[in-house]
Each structure stands twice: as structure tokens, then as C-alpha cells.
Amino acid sequence: MYQREGVDTLPAHLERAHGIAIKKVSQLDVGVFRVDRGDAGPPLVARLFSAARPHAAAEADLAVLRDLAKVGFPAERPFGAGTLTSHQGQAVLVTEFVKQVPKVERPPYPIVTLGARIARLHALPVPAGADRPAGALHHFAEGTMTDELRAVAGWLAAIESRGPAGDIVALDAIRRAVEAADGGDGLPEAFVHPDPVPKNAIFTAAGPVLVDWTSAGRGPRLPSLTLVLKSGWAAVPFMKGYTKRVALTDDERDRLPALLFSRRLIGLVFRVCRDPATVARSAGKLQSLQSDCEARAHEILN
Numbered sequence: 001m002y003q004r005e006g007v008d009t010l011p012a013h014l015e016r017a018h019g020i021a022i023k024k025v026s027q028l029d030v031g032v033f034r035v036d037r038g039d040a041g042p043p044l045v046a047r048l049f050s051a052a053r054p055h056a057a058a059e060a061d062l063a064v065l066r067d068l069a070k071v072g073f074p075a076e077r078p079f080g081a082g083t084l085t086s087h088q089g090q091a092v093l094v095t096e097f098v099k100q101v102p103k104v105e106r107p108p109y110p111i112v113t114l115g116a117r118i119a120r121l122h123a124l125p126v127p128a129g130a131d132r133p134a135g136a137l138h139h140f141a142e143g144t145m146t147d148e149l150r151a152v153a154g155w156l157a158a159i160e161s162r163g164p165a166g167d168i169v170a171l172d173a174i175r176r177a178v179e180a181a182d183g184g185d186g187l188p189e190a191f192v193h194p195d196p197v198p199k200n201a202i203f204t205a206a207g208p209v210l211v212d213w214t215s216a217g218r219g220p221r222l223p224s225l226t227l228v229l230k231s232g233w234a235a236v237p238f239m240k241g242y243t244k245r246v247a248l249t250d251d252e253r254d255r256l257p258a259l260l261f262s263r264r265l266i267g268l269v270f271r272v273c274r275d276p277a278t279v280a281r282s283a284g285k286l287q288s289l290q291s292d293c294e295a296r297a298h299e300i301l302n
Contacts, residue, residue, distance in 0.1 A: 001050045001139050004031050006088040011035075014046060017085045018094065030139065032212075034097065043097040044079055047214070051089045057142060057215065058084055058091035063129025064216045065095065071124065074117060074209045098202040098209045106203050111234050114201050114208045115241025118225070121210075122190035122246060126218045134192050134217030135184070135224040140270070142215060145223040145262060146183030152266055153178050155273045162276045170283035174269060177286055181265055182258035184223035188249060192216060192224035198234055222252045226263035229256075229300060230293075239300050253301055260293035 006013070011022040014035060021038030028034055028045070035044040049058055062084050068075040076095040085092045107113065136148035156175050160168075193200075193216050201208035225242070229235045248256075268289070272282050 001052055002030055003050055003052070004048050005051065005090065007048070010046065010048060010087060010092070013085070013087045013092070014044075014094070017082060017092075018080060035094075045076065045095045045097050045211075047093045047095075048087065049091045049093070049214075053091065053138075053142070055086065055091045057132075058093055060130040060132055060217065061093055061214055063127045064213045067127035067130070068213075073121065073124070074207060075213065076209065076211045095211075098204065098211060100202050101205050103203075105205050107205075107207050109237065109241075110201075110203050110208055111198065111237040112241035114196065114198065114210075115238035116244055117208065117210065117241075118193065118196050118238075119242045119245035121193060122221050124191045126191045130217045132215075132217040133219055134215055135194050135219030136215065137194060137227075137266075138215040140266065144183060144185075144219045145226070145259075146185055148266055149178055149181050149183050149262065152269045155269055159273050159276045167276075167279045170280040173283040173286065174265075174272065174279065177265055178269065181262040182255055183262060184220035184255070184259055187220040187222055187252055187255065189218055190221040192219045192221055194219075194224055195227050196225065197228045197231070221246075222248070222256065223259050223262070226259050230260055230263055230296065235296065235300050248301075256301065257290075257294045257297040260296055261290050264289050264293060 010033065011025050014020070015022050020041060022035060023038040024036040025046070026034045031048045031050070033046045033048065035046050037043065062078060065075065065078045069077050076098055079094040079096050083094050133143040133147065135144045136142065141148040141151040153175070156171065156178065160171065193210060193213060195212065196210060200212045201210055228238050268282050268285065272279050
């Protein structure tokens with residue numbers, strides 16, 4: 001999912017596809033590029049997806065953006081009529097660049113506002129063209145957090161022979177934790193953005209504008225918030241804004257510690273797969289991670 005082809009020829013593709021001159025293309029993230037134009041037009045953002053991701057998934061991303069534009073939700077906007085193209089078998093989605101303003105020009109309490117805007121999103125109907133399982137990080141899996149945990153279990157199986165000899169007990173401990181992890185099945189569902197963290201918000205004079213709607217769709221609402229809720233500084237103000245509009249159910253409140261642990265566990269397994277020599281050390285952290293998640297959930301909910 002991290003592999004991209006034809007990055008060097010992407011500017012020429014964009015010039016042909018959109019009839020614009022390209023001055024410079026700068027990478028912002030994996031597969032995400034700022035496009036500065038050679039004419040008088042404002043900059044753009046091009047998302048070059050992996051060839052492993054179906055083109056239909058990018059079509060659903062575009063359906064999300066078009067629906068958000070119709071209802072006036074603060075999000076990035078598609079660029080032009082032919083905003084979605086294909087380059088070397090990879091979907092390319094182009095949107096308008098959203099410019100951030102200095103802190104002195106922003107409204108107060110931006111993270112509280114971000115939480116309130118996600119609550120508004122969760123009250124919107126899911127776009128017909130993007131009614132798909134959602135909530136997983138698209139770099140890891142398509143679907144919900146439960147699908148992400150299934151992918152994680154596959155990662156562990158793939159590295160079983162690569163770890164240091166004698167670490168099978170530690171690997172089994174992590175595997176059992178993944179098998180028992182809570183993916184949020186059965187919890188209230190909504191129209192979700194899988195990763196509504198401050199990194200994916202552009203702070204403007206009108207408030208935060210959410211970007212990176214890759215794989216947005218229908219999913220359990222609380223698991224989709226776990227990335228921002230594991231933040232030490234953003235979780236409490238975010239939830240303050242969110243719960244002004246949304247009342248968590250008793251089941252969501254009870255399962256929040258387990259959902260936070262699932263999110264931390266996915267990150268732990270990702271790091272272990274990058275460096276299997278850390279499996280024993282990582283397994284030794286499982287209990288403390290659970291305790292940290294219980295403490296974080298208590299802080300968020302009280």
C-alpha cells in the first residue's frame with residue numbers, strides 16, 4: 001500500500017489531464033503531493049493511490065467529496081470535472097489546496113471545533129456512492145477496524161519465521177492480544193472519516209477544514225475516533241466538542257478502553273513487523289498499554 005509508480009512522470013500526467021502548467025510538485029505524505037502551477041491558478045493537491053487499491057475505491061472517495069461540497073461541510077473540494085484520473089494503473093485524485101492561516105487569525109478552541117465538526121459529520125447520511133465499510137486506516141486495510149485487526153493478524157503470520165529464535169512465546173502473546181481485540185462491531189454506526197486527527201485538519205480563519213477523506217464511509221463511530229483520542233493533548237478538547245452534539249451510549253463508554261487498546265496494538269504490531277527483533281520487548285509492553293488505555297478513557301469520559 002506504500003508503493004507508488006511513476007512519481008517522476010506525475011507532473012506531465014497532470015498537465016495532460018487537466019490542461020494546466022505545472023511549476024513544482026512536492027511530496028506532503030505517502031502518495032500525497034502539493035502541485036504548484038505555472039499559470040496564475042492556485043495550488044492543488046494530488047493523491048496518487050497504490051495500484052493495489054481498486055479504482056472503484058477512489059471513485060467512492062470522490063463521491064464523498066462531492067457530497068460534502070453539496071452540504072457545505074468544511075472539507076477539501078474536488079478540482080474540476082475530471083478530478084479523478086489514472087496514471088500507470090493508479091488512481092489520481094486532485095483537490096483544491098487549502099491554505100492554513102497563522103494562529104493569531106484562527107478562531108479560539110480549534111480542537112473543540114474539530115470535535116464538533118466530526119459530530120456534525122456523524123449526523124449526515126452516508127453518500128450513496130460511498131456506502132462502504134469504513135474506519136480502518138487505508139494504508140493498513142480497507143473496511144472497519146475489525147478488518148484492520150484481521151490484516152494485522154496476517155502481518156504476524158508473515159513474520160513468524162523472521163523473528164529471533166526463542167521469541168515464539170512473545171509472538172504468541174501478541175497474536176492472542178490481536179485475536180481478542182475489540183474492533184467495535186455492534187456499536188452505533190455513522191458517516192465516518194477514518195483519521196480525524198489535527199494533522200488532517202487545515203486551520204483556517206473560518207475554523208478547521210478536514211482533509212484526506214480516503215476510505216471514508218459507514219462504520220462504527222467510536223473506533224474511527226481512536227487515533228485522535230489516543231492523543232495526550234487533543235483527546236479531551238476534541239471529545240468536549242464532539243459530545244456537545246453526540247451522546248455516547250453506555251456500550252461505547254464501556255468499550256472505549258478496549259478500542260483505544262486496539263488502536264495502540266495495531267501500531268505496536270506494525271512496528272514489530274518492521275523490526276521483528278523487537279517482538280519480545282513489544283510483548284512486554286502489552287499490560288502497560290492496557291493500563292494506559294484505561295487511564296486515558298477515564299480521563300476522556302470524566
